[in-house]
Amino acid sequence: MRTLRPADLAREHGISTQAVRNYEQDGCIPPAARTPSGYRVYTEVHAAALRAYLALVPAYGHLAGGQIMNAVGDRLDDALLIIDRGHNxxxxxxxxxxxxxxxxxxxxxxxxxxxxxxxxxxxxxxxxxxxxxxxxxxxxxxxxxxxxxxxxxxxxxxxxxxxxxxxxxxxxxxxxxxxxxxxxxxxxxxxxxxxxxxxxxxxxxxxTEQGLAMLRAAAKLGQYLALL
Known part of the structure; x- marks a missing residue:
């Protein structure tokens, strides 16, 4: 799997590399591996996670989006429960x-x-x-x-x-x-x-916009989960 720099993830979404690091710190994307010199190394899994999180925000809000991404690893049912509540x-x-x-x-x-x-x-x-x-x-x-x-x-x-x-x-x-x-x-x-x-x-x-955002978020989240 090819490796990516923080700048590569940031450039796709027009955000700063600091924002990418903040999302990692908050658990919205998985922890990055480090080079011997301490530089972060991201992969397509991180890129998919970031796409999913940024799609979840307009659909469910920043707080719920972060909670979903923090739960998808070991607590998938918790993540799905947050999504269900959003639809409700x-x-x-x-x-x-x-x-x-x-x-x-x-x-x-x-x-x-x-x-x-x-x-x-x-x-x-x-x-x-x-x-x-x-x-x-x-x-x-x-x-x-x-x-x-x-x-x-x-x-x-x-x-x-x-x-x-x-x-x-x-x-x-x-x-x-x-x-x-x-x-x-x-x-x-x-x-x-x-x-x-x-x-x-x-x-x-x-x-209507929120409903469409939920559809887009579901697609991005599904793509991320398929890589785990």
Missing amino acids: RLLHDRETLSSVRKAVDHLTEQPPAPVNARTIGELSHQLRVTPATLRNWESAGIVSPTRDPATGYRVYHAADHRDAELAHLLRRGGYPLAYIATVVRQIRTAGGTEALSQALDDWQKKL
């Missing part, structure tokens, strides 16, 4: 995006359906969030509960329930509270949802 998260995100689209279509086509007023405890239980989360959403202007004149407790009506549901879905999609507050204001005032539609389209593109 992507599926969850796709389902969340689909739910957001349906919720937005429903919310913008008709006014909120009549529901019984809820306390903060009841609404947080229904959405499976904490009361503190609902209070944070209130501070951000996402929900605007009234107060019971007798007790002073928060009371969430139909519109609050709708806005909280939308906020919950968008938070699962990774959107910040400031953005969600803007979306909710648009829906409240029936001013259109162009920004939200664009954001959902962008989210869809990101999920």
Whole structure:
């Protein structure tokens, strides 16, 4: 098997030789042999490992990519478990995006359906969030509960329930509270949802790109494993 220098591995990916050494130190590629004078000697196995790791990063992230490469040697099932979890998260995100689209279509086509007023405890239980989360959403202007004149407790009506549901879905999609507050204001005032539609389209593109990155990573990882 032909030998390679750190510069050979680095040049293929447009990275520095120090980055290659760092990846070796972190276990993302196997340890290199050394010449009598101490120079690193890499092989096609190292080149395949580096290709696999750099393909895993956009698919699963730096942390998970490193964990996978550290596990593929003696703990292959652990590596596959990390990959399985990544696919599960992507599926969850796709389902969340689909739910957001349906919720937005429903919310913008008709006014909120009549529901019984809820306390903060009841609404947080229904959405499976904490009361503190609902209070944070209130501070951000996402929900605007009234107060019971007798007790002073928060009371969430139909519109609050709708806005909280939308906020919950968008938070699962990774959107910040400031953005969600803007979306909710648009829906409240029936001013259109162009920004939200664009954001959902962008989210869809990101999920597609990640799915394709997972396919490319699987191919590179398979090539590396075939050399072990």
